[in-house]
Ligand SMILES: Nc1ncnc2c1ncn2[C@@H]1O[C@H](COP(=O)(O)OP(=O)(O)OP(=O)(O)O)[C@@H](O)[C@H]1O
């Protein structure tokens with residue numbers, strides 16, 4: 001691809017997160033707490049992925065659905081600010097998706113989401129011309145974009161591949177707790193996925209195995225090219241046809257625990273497009289996620305910031 005920036009398309013959820021500053025832990029039971037403010041931040045897995053991808057230097061398109069309210073404006077402003085091309089289906093009858101995100105200084109979070117307009121996104125909103133020429137197509141915000149769950153996602157990832165792109169998928173936590181039909185809706189996508197991302201709980205749930213490494217291998221046997229397991233403060237593990245590669249996390253203060261996985265995914269996919277070694281891609285992604293985690297005022301680090309951060313650390 002030479003020195004031209006890679007072209008990447010992210011398909012999925014557009015959500016505004018209302019995030020509390022990190023709070024001290026609550027006692028169990030009814031609680032009344034005070035915070036100095038709520039920070040309205042762009043969120044949604046695919047939105048975070050797109051903003052991070054563009055911040056790293058990729059020419060990035062986001063495809064999703066919003067309402068016609070002030071949260072839609074907030075998202076549009078952020079896409080514009082970060083140079084992301086947004087192809088948005090607009091449903092004026094529904095609110096833009098939003099999440100109440102309670103965060104604690106321990107890193108614990110409680111997220112409550114109203115998917116709103118995201119539920120209206122359809123396969124017809126992803127025409128071939130929108131993905132033609134892309135080097136990479138990423139799909140996330142899987143459950144909130146309920147019109148694309150299962151077969152439509154498999155179809156669009158297969159189309160992306162036929163058009164020459166690599167593909168990735170992160171389904172995140174199932175808000176319905178992984179009933180069998182929802183696991184199957186993920187599994188039918190796997191043969192069309194080059195990189196499947198998830199945390200240990202998600203990988204184990206989709207594979208039906210309690211060991212994360214065995215689960216990752218099982219997902220490969222079900223069709224995923226490689227599997228990347230997010231492991232929080234322990235970093236990440238990659239399962240490829242040639243083996244298992246581990247990469248430790250960077251030790252940073254926790255200021256912004258929402259969206260680390262998406263930032264990680266974008267940085268990993270970006271690094272992989274430039275084809276460094278798998279170990280370097282994991283390290284680059286852990287570093288980008290650490291920068292996101294430690295400062296909510298700069299949630300999407302640039303390529304230069306990630307490289308400078310990596311230079312300051314001896315190889316971990
Ligand atoms: N406490 C931490 N310290 C350092 N890095 C972290 C920490 N937590 C997360 N990370 C980084 O962020 C990446 C993704 O975070 P995590 O493992 O929490 O994924 P996730 O559960 O999929 O998160 P998300 O809900 O954001 O999708 C990790 O692989 C790691 O690189």
Ligand SMILES: [Mg+2]
Nearest residue numbers: 172198199261
């Ligand atoms: Mg995740």
